[in-house]
Amino acid sequence: MKFLVSVLLTALLGFSLGLYFPWWTVALSGFAVNYFLFQKPLIAFASGFLGIFILWGIITMMRSIANDHILAHRISLMILKKDNPNLLIALSALIGGLVGGMGALCGSLLRKTRLTA
Amino acid sequence: MLRIISFLVALLLTSGLIYILDSKKVLPVPLGKLLSPQEGLWQNAEPVNASFNDELRFPDLKGKVDVYLDERLVPHIFAEDDNDAYFVQGYLHARFRLWQMEFQTYAAAGRISEIIGDRAVSYDRTQRRMGMVYGAENALREMEKDPAIKASIDAYTAGVNSYISNMSSSELPVEYKLLGYKPEKWSNFKTALFTKAMTNDLAGYDRDIEFTHALQVLGEENFRILFPEIADSSATIIPKGTVFSQPAVMPEKPATADSLYLHRRDSAWFLPDFKPDPANGSNNWAVAGSRTKSGRPILSNDPHLRLSLPAIWFEMQMHTPNFNAYGVSFPGIPGIVIGFNEYIAFGFTNSERDVRDYYDIKFKDESRREYWFNNTWRATENRVEEIKINGGFSLMDTVSYTVFGPVLYDKSNKTQLKDNRAYALRWVAHDPSNILKMWHLLNRAKNYDDYLAAIKYFNIPGQNMLFASKDGNIALWQQANFPMRWKDQGLFVMPGQDSSYMWKGFIPQEENPHVINPAEGYISSANQRPVDSTYPYFIPGNYDVYRGIIINRRLSSMEQVTPEDMMKLQNDNYNVFAEYARPILLNNIERSKLDDTEKKYLYILSAWNLKNDPQEKGPTVFTNWWDSLQQVIFTDELNQTDLPVIMPEKFVLLEALLKDTAFRFIDNIRTKEKENLPDMITIAFKKACMELQNAEKEGRLNWASYKNTSIYHLLRNGALPFARTGLQNGGGVNVINATTHDHGPSWRMVIQMTDEIEAYAVYPGGQEGNPGSRYYDNFIDQWTTGKYYRLWFMSEKEKNDKKIIWKMIFRS
Numbered sequence: 001m002k003f004l005v006s007v008l009l010t011a012l013l014g015f016s017l018g019l020y021f022p023w024w025t026v027a028l029s030g031f032a033v034n035y036f037l038f039q040k041p042l043i044a045f046a047s048g049f050l051g052i053f054i055l056w057g058i059i060t061m062m063r064s065i066a067n068d069h070i071l072a073h074r075i076s077l078m079i080l081k082k083d084n085p086n087l088l089i090a091l092s093a094l095i096g097g098l099v100g101g102m103g104a105l106c107g108s109l110l111r112k113t114r115l116t117a
Numbered sequence: 118m119l120r121i122i123s124f125l126v127a128l129l130l131t132s133g134l135i136y137i138l139d140s141k142k143v144l145p146v147p148l149g150k151l152l153s154p155q156e157g158l159w160q161n162a163e164p165v166n167a168s169f170n171d172e173l174r175f176p177d178l179k180g181k182v183d184v185y186l187d188e189r190l191v192p193h194i195f196a197e198d199d200n201d202a203y204f205v206q207g208y209l210h211a212r213f214r215l216w217q218m219e220f221q222t223y224a225a226a227g228r229i230s231e232i233i234g235d236r237a238v239s240y241d242r243t244q245r246r247m248g249m250v251y252g253a254e255n256a257l258r259e260m261e262k263d264p265a266i267k268a269s270i271d272a273y274t275a276g277v278n279s280y281i282s283n284m285s286s287s288e289l290p291v292e293y294k295l296l297g298y299k300p301e302k303w304s305n306f307k308t309a310l311f312t313k314a315m316t317n318d319l320a321g322y323d324r325d326i327e328f329t330h331a332l333q334v335l336g337e338e339n340f341r342i343l344f345p346e347i348a349d350s351s352a353t354i355i356p357k358g359t360v361f362s363q364p365a366v367m368p369e370k371p372a373t374a375d376s377l378y379l380h381r382r383d384s385a386w387f388l389p390d391f392k393p394d395p396a397n398g399s400n401n402w403a404v405a406g407s408r409t410k411s412g413r414p415i416l417s418n419d420p421h422l423r424l425s426l427p428a429i430w431f432e433m434q435m436h437t438p439n440f441n442a443y444g445v446s447f448p449g450i451p452g453i454v455i456g457f458n459e460y461i462a463f464g465f466t467n468s469e470r471d472v473r474d475y476y477d478i479k480f481k482d483e484s485r486r487e488y489w490f491n492n493t494w495r496a497t498e499n500r501v502e503e504i505k506i507n508g509g510f511s512l513m514d515t516v517s518y519t520v521f522g523p524v525l526y527d528k529s530n531k532t533q534l535k536d537n538r539a540y541a542l543r544w545v546a547h548d549p550s551n552i553l554k555m556w557h558l559l560n561r562a563k564n565y566d567d568y569l570a571a572i573k574y575f576n577i578p579g580q581n582m583l584f585a586s587k588d589g590n591i592a593l594w595q596q597a598n599f600p601m602r603w604k605d606q607g608l609f610v611m612p613g614q615d616s617s618y619m620w621k622g623f624i625p626q627e628e629n630p631h632v633i634n635p636a637e638g639y640i641s642s643a644n645q646r647p648v649d650s651t652y653p654y655f656i657p658g659n660y661d662v663y664r665g666i667i668i669n670r671r672l673s674s675m676e677q678v679t680p681e682d683m684m685k686l687q688n689d690n691y692n693v694f695a696e697y698a699r700p701i702l703l704n705n706i707e708r709s710k711l712d713d714t715e716k717k718y719l720y721i722l723s724a725w726n727l728k729n730d731p732q733e734k735g736p737t738v739f740t741n742w743w744d745s746l747q748q749v750i751f752t753d754e755l756n757q758t759d760l761p762v763i764m765p766e767k768f769v770l771l772e773a774l775l776k777d778t779a780f781r782f783i784d785n786i787r788t789k790e791k792e793n794l795p796d797m798i799t800i801a802f803k804k805a806c807m808e809l810q811n812a813e814k815e816g817r818l819n820w821a822s823y824k825n826t827s828i829y830h831l832l833r834n835g836a837l838p839f840a841r842t843g844l845q846n847g848g849g850v851n852v853i854n855a856t857t858h859d860h861g862p863s864w865r866m867v868i869q870m871t872d873e874i875e876a877y878a879v880y881p882g883g884q885e886g887n888p889g890s891r892y893y894d895n896f897i898d899q900w901t902t903g904k905y906y907r908l909w910f911m912s913e914k915e916k917n918d919k920k921i922i923w924k925m926i927f928r929s
Contacts, residue, residue: 015155023153024135041123059154067162071291071889075158077838078295079146092152092159095138099149102131109124 002039003047009033010051010100015059026052026096027103034107038115041108048104053097060092141297151294158294160287161889169923177204177275182927184209185911187920190884190892193434193911200272202437203451205927207276210431211303214448214886215280216290217427219300220831221449222307225249225314227504232296233835234507242530243390245502246516247321248523249313252547257309259549266554270305273451277303291888292832311449312553316546318422320578320597321393322659323473326540327763329609330386334757337379342773342781343751343765347650348662349772350697352669354581354593354647355630356637364628364653370603371617378611378618385538386760387531395659396860397422399466400687400853401583402641402668403591405634410677413870414585417683418455418464419862421855424828426839426894428882430454430864434911435560442560443910445864445880452556455864457876457910460563461586462868466642468579468595470658472545474606474620476521476613480537485517485527488539491615495520521613522547541613543620545598550576565590565633572596573626581642587870593640594631595647598623602655624654639672641665643853662768663851667693671853680875683867686853688903690729694767694851695739699727701774702742705798715806729854731821731847740849741808746770746801753786767851821845827859828881828897830888839888844901854903865905877905 014029030048039047064072064085072085080087136142138149151157169186180197182205187193192209196202210218223229227244229237244250261267281300293299332340371378401418409415422429430445435453444456455464481487487494497517504512517524519541527539534540551574558571568584572594575582579597584590600607600620611618630647632640643664646656670693671686703723711719718738725735747770755762773780778794785792792800809818817823826846830839848854848861855861862881869875881900885892899906909920 018153018155022139023150023156024139026153027131027135041127056152056154060152060159063154063159063162063164066164066166067889068165068891070165070891070893071158071162074838074888078836079148088152092154092157095149095152096154099131099134099138102127102134106124106127106131109120109127113120113124 002037003043006033006037006039006044006047007051007054009037010048010104011055014052014055014100024099026055026100027106030100030102030104031107034104035111038111039108041105041112044108045101045105048107049097049101051104052100053093056096057089057093060089064089146295147297156287158291158889161291161294161887163885163887163890165891169925171925173925173927174929175204175279175927176929177272177279178927178929180929183916184925184927185916185921186923186925187909188922189432189896189906191432191434191909192925193436193909195436195913195916197438199437199439200268201927202435203269203272204276204279206433206435206446206451207273207303208280208927209433210446210448211277211280213884214427214431215300216292217831217886218277218311218448219303219307220292221314222310225253225310225317227502230504230506232298232507235509238504238506238512239530240391241504242502242512242514243525245504245514246523246525246530247317247542248544248547249310249317250502251500251518251523252316252544253306253309253313255547255549256312256552257306259551260309260553261305263551263554266551266557267305269451269557270308270553273308274303274305290886292836295836308450308553311447313546315447316578318393318397319467319580320470320472320546322395322397323471324659324763325473325475325607325610326387326389329383330758330760331755331762332379332609333382334762335754339754343769345769346657347646348660348766348768350666350768351645351660351662352665353649354595354640354642354645354665355632356635357649359632359648361648361652362628364625366601367653368601368603368606368621370606373612373617374605378609379605381612383610385531385533385535386758387526387533388760389526390530394423394860396850396855396857397467398469398644398661398855400641400643400664400668400855401464401466401581402639402672403583403585403593404672404675404678404683405591405638406589408638408676408678409869410679411869411871413587414589414591415678415680415683415867415869416457416462416464416583416585416591417687417867418466418583419687419855419865420455420465421861422863423860424863424881426828426830426841426882426888427886428863428880430880430882431884432878432880436911436913440561443876443908444866450553452553453560454556455866457868457870457874458560458562459874460588461559461568461584462870463559463568464583464866466581466583467644468581468597468647468658469644469660470579470595470597470599470656471607472577472579472597472600474543474600475525475540475610476519476543476618477610478519478521478524478539478541478613480539482537485515485524485537485539488517488519489614490520497524519613520616521619540610545577545600548576548598550574552576564588565592568592569594581647583640583642585868585870587872590634591640592631592633593642595629596626597629599629599654599656600624602657604655606655608657628654637673641668641672643668662766663694664853664855667691667853680867680869680877684865684877684903684905687862687865687867688848689853690847692727692729692736692739692849692852694771695725695727695736697775698743698771699739701771702746702798702802705778705795706802707795707799710799711802714810715803718806718809719802729820729847729849729852731819731845733820733847734818736820736849737812737818737823738805738809741805742802743767745805746798749785749797749801749804750782754782820847820849824849824858826856826861826901828894829859841894841897844897846901865900867905874910876908876910878908879905
């Protein structure tokens with residue numbers, strides 16, 4: 001339950017921060033959620049990863065579908081050397097997930113230092 | 118403690134990850150930033166059903182402006198004030214084409230290194246040394262002296278900037294995101310720079326340096342044969358038999374010309390850099406009412422340029438109480454550049470006249486601060502150009518300005534120039550001019566007199582300015598400031614030690630070649646020499662020959678002409694060059710020396726219908742064979758030194774062989790045997806067959822596949838997925854449909870000047886510059902298949918027409 005809540009919170013906070021701040025603030029989202037809602041480091045990473053992976057995956061997929069994948073066809077050829085919009089969407093989600101997860105890991109680890117103190 | 122360390126390690130890893138994904142330092146692109154859905158390129162994935170409705174407020178506006186967008190995303194601007202219309206035009210250019218308009222002006226100013234780093238340095242340096250920035254400054258000064266023009270550019274600039282300053286970083290065009298930079302503010306100066314970019318494309322080509330080498334290698338007699346002034350077969354723009362008035366003054370050849378100029382021996386041999394494409398040309402023609410079905414003139418124009426995405430043109434209508442013009446505009450400058458208004462239509466082709474000369478300068482010493490001129494050491498004016506380089510230190514280049522113009526080549530970029538010598542460039546593009554005034558007036562012109570008054574403002578690039586009006590007139594003026602030259606002046610690099618070789622002025626405007634309502638009932642131009650040898654002035658140039666011949670042949674046999682006929686003519690794939698050249702090939706080939714494969718290709722050529730249609734194989738065989746013949750006939754003479762000399766134009770060999778099959782260059786001077794024409798034609802064919810076999814193996818023997826018509830993104834190989842390649846287009850060099858691999862009709866337009874103007878056009882691109890938009894390349898298939906769109910010249914009464922899909926409202 002706590003895991004699901006933190007996944008959702010990470011996604012929500014990540015989305016809100018993304019409206020006004022640079023892309024990498026998704027790391028802050030993972031960080032904040034797991035600092036205040038403590039989970040073990042590995043679980044924290046997983047929840048942060050999943051939260052942003054889902055967030056970025058859904059937005060990119062929605063945008064790309066609305067676009068008939070016109071841009072994704074071209075950019076995937078450019079970046080991945082492969083005409084594969086879905087792969088580009090997956091890569092976007094993965095990158096977001098990694099950054100979100102790392103932020104979450106940091107949050108959890110910092111909280112852990114406080115717990116002993 | 119361990120916990121703190123593990124936190125710090127995780128923090129470090131996270132920061133490192135973000136750093137890698139946010140910068141270009143490790144990966145070639147900032148991958149995280151780029152792929153983030155709320156900031157990166159996904160924001161450029163424009164929904165296919167996107168709405169362009171908008172309501173905007175700008176305090177700069179004096180009145181109301183409504184923009185109606187039709188289903189092709191063509192804006193129809195309705196403004197209460199002229200300058201408001203230019204403001205909104207600037208806004209829309211930026212809204213749909215910002216990256217391209219800025220990139221093109223960076224290129225003109227020699228600033229590409231700022232974006233892509235040191236691989237552009239030599240390009241940038243050449244642009245600076247060519248005086249592009251200097252020319253733009255001179256032009257802007259002149260334009261800003263004219264209150265009406267200044268107001269229009271000011272408004273245009275304000276419009277562009279109102280878009281830029283209201284744009285969020287997620288709205289940045291995708292190229293900025295990929296390359297990692299941001300747009301600057303637009304300025305009137307950038308508009309002037311754009312006019313210079315256009316000028317360089319159309320009037321920046323010269324062969325003076327190559328000719329200087331060729332003259333020396335070949336000797337004067339052979340040079341005249343290979344690089345003649347006039348093609349005998351050329352169909353001139355101005356009808357033959359036109360009587361030209363005798364000039365009041367003719368420039369005089371300096372007494373030293375034979376010894377110091379024509380028979381000069383020179384060891385400084387090098388090749389010039391970054392020459393514009395000599396194929397930048399065009400077709401235009403106007404048919405008078407006497408030959409049309411409607412009884413009113415029809416004007417047609419298709420400018421041939423390097424094809425690119427985003428397209429060079431942006432289509433629009435501008436309507437104010439003072440003018441109502443429709444056509445294509447250049448993102449970067451105000452106004453309609455090719456098109457029509459309620460009274461007249463106007464179109465352009467390139468004159469191909471030579472307006473650039475080089476002068477051999479002698480500096481006093483290494484410092485290049487003084488040069489020998491009129492028996493004294495004269496000080497140069499030095500201009501320090503800072504070329505900023507992305508990821509490196511700036512390069513400082515000092516460019517010396519002489520009485521002739523900037524020093525384009527000296528020891529610092531051409532080591533062959535020893536002993537403090539240098540080549541200065543005299544170019545009409547450096548002279549002050551108010552060329553935007555021409556379009557300003559043309560957009561408002563009501564008749565021939567207005568057109569004539571407008572074109573006088575245009576000093577360069579030399580254009581064949583075609584005119585047709587509702588009141589039944591057709592006319593063409595070849596217009597620019599063309600230097601008045603004595604015979605041979607400026608063909609070669611000229612002595613620059615005194616004023617005797619300088620231009621003595623320009624041909625008086627009223628003596629520029631022109632024609633009004635000719636008896637033939639039509640006027641056409643296709644980059645050929647405008648006049649025959651009776652024109653009193655010496656007018657060298659890089660003229661085309663064959664498109665003019667076939668256009669005139671077609672037009673002279675047409676009656677009851679309709680716009681449909683003109684569209685068909687613009688897409689005509691008949692190869693008139695091959696019509697003349699094929700018999701020479703077929704009559705001289707030694708069939709007994711051919712194997713079966715070669716005989717097969719020979720059969721393809723003899724059975725060909727002379728049309729460069731997409732599925733024909735004949736054009737592939739013919740093109741390879743003739744090119745190979747040029748090579749085997751001329752290479753031995755031209756390559757007598759290390760440096761290649763320029764190839765003669767195609768008409769030279771063809772006209773020579775039509776006259777005399779014992780043409781003196783046929784023999785290969787490198788062999789002991791004396792070759793004759795059949796020998797060379799057979800050798801050339803066998804060489805061509807090797808290429809043809811390769812092509813056939815790869816399944817690209819048919820013309821469209823062989824030619825592989827492609828429209829590249831402006832970043833060329835840097836953005837291949839943004840290109841459209843492998844288009845199934847016919848046409849080619851010497852064909853009315855002048856579509857080659859990556860060059861050709863950048864806008865095809867046919868305008869019938871009936872009371873309700875009937876206009877058709879298409880361009881290979883789309884209204885949006887965004888590769889993530891469906892409007893990026895949506896006209897290309899229509900263009901490839903030779904189809905057109907009927908243009909909607911919207912009237913004020915049609916504000917509720919169902920052709921309007923979106924509406925943008927601009928208020929102060």
